[in-house]
Amino acid sequence: MFKQFIGWKFLLVTAAVLIIVGTIWYVSSLARKIEDEETRKVATWVAANRELLQAPDEANLNLAVEIITNNTTIPVIITDREGHIIDSRNLDTVRISHNPQYIEDELNTFRKQHRPFIMEIDARNNLYNYIYYGDSLILKQVRYYPYIQLMVVALFVSIMLIALSSSNRAVQNLVWVGMAKETAHQLGTPLSSIEAWIELLKETEGNELMATELTKDVDRLKLITERFSKIGSVPQLEERDVIQQVSNMMQYIKKRAPQKVVFTMHTQEHEMPAMISPSLFDWVIENLLKNALDAMEGKGSIDIFIESHPAHLIIDITDTGKGIPKANFEKVFKPGFSTKKRGWGLGLSLAKRIIDEYHKGRLTVKWSELGKGTTFRIWLRK
Structure with missing residues (x-):
């Protein structure tokens, strides 16, 4: 039973490791695809802004406006060449109102995450804007998903191991108690018979020494029987x-x-x-x-x-x-x-x-x- 329990533990841990490794690999691959897609969307968004600045014909203008307004998920911060914030989109407005430093903190985060896009404003006057962007909420959730799953799997495995351990311990306790009480019960009957024979020996002259030694052994067996009988009960x-x-x-x-x-x-x-x-x-x-x-x-x-x-x-x-x-x-x-x-x-x-x-x-x-x-x-x- 103990080897079987160890085998179950090994299988559970192996299954958990395989699930975690497979999930991390798949989610990492998925996150890279989403990240590449978002980069292309930001590039398109920057191109649309560039079209607006160049004042093209009305058809291209409508398309550019539509592309710009459709970006409702990817956070964007626009700065000038000196790093001063000009505009932002898709940031937490509540946090902006409560924390003036919030946009600066997000800008520093974006700088670490992705290289910015450079948008030309006026080439003659050397005017450029920098478009910094961060991960969308969906991408963040995808990246955090393996860690959440890891905790869930760890919790599941822990509960299973505790349950198996408790079950195994309960079975062992039952075996212990059953064996002990059965041993005490089996010893009781022959002890009673031996005590009766000792009394008969005592009545016969010349058997006193034998009866005394047998009594010591019987007392010892009684003590062993008492010990076994107390296993499993509250002493x-x-x-x-x-x-x-x-x-x-x-x-x-x-x-x-x-x-x-x-x-x-x-x-x-x-x-x-x-x-x-x-x-x-x-x-x-x-x-x-x-x-x-x-x-x-x-x-x-x-x-x-x-x-x-x-x-x-x-x-x-x-x-x-x-x-x-x-x-x-x-x-x-x-x-x-x-x-x-x-x-x-x-x-x-x-x-x-x-x-x-x-x-x-x-x-x-x-x-x-x-x-x-x-x-x-x-x-x-x-």
Whole structure:
């Protein structure tokens, strides 16, 4: 499903890029054609003005007047040789009345857009007018259209990606919750049966040690069942001493770890109360410690640092294992990502879900270096 989602993202982005590139190319070509057409219209308009100045026969005069009056879209500013504005057409009259500098600003813009036409007034006296013109409103709209479409396409793609991501996350959540609750349900029945057999063992003399050890294993299975049953539901947070919780889990893992692994807890406080779900929080610490053990391959050290701050507390779990490449800092929390041959890639993903969603905290990779080790950080609100 994840690969399929990535495939859809790639297809959407590719389609969007093709649409944008194709549209920009087409609109740019269209804009050049419109610009050339407007240049020819201005040239015709200048020629018509020249005809009026030369006072031709009545037929040509009527044609020139018609050409001049038909220009209602292309803005034009006429200046003399010194650059003084003589006349203008098709400018915003409202802005002219409110801003005396408006025509000058437009003239400067026109000078940058197109080369002016020169219209001879009196060659003997060296009198010439310069005709400056700008882009019509239609041409401006055509040029701005790709950018508007770009924003629309970007918005569309963003909405689609968010929708697909939300849908994918919702499906994943359903799978998580369904698997967890089904596991808890399936474990419940044999546990009840095993407890009954343990009671029978206790009644038979000589089986006390066996019954005691089996009871420990059953209690452990009960704890696992409780953890799975709480996935997908809102856990009941309780005020607990985090130092004691972490210490208990450290001692539990220490008994099952190789002797060459040294566990050390560092804290300046005797007690750090915080609102947690004890069974789920223990699961997180257990996963992080087991992950550290796997990374060290039988020897090294695991240091746990617990710091208290006014509104929150921080738990850093540092190992001296093989480390994580920086590119995988975020990937290690993705479901299914694992560097172990027999790993399912669910431990860290579950741990992050428990801390981020159920405890409203943060679980991140604070530091890691290949060959030197890794530090996972838990941030909890008090």
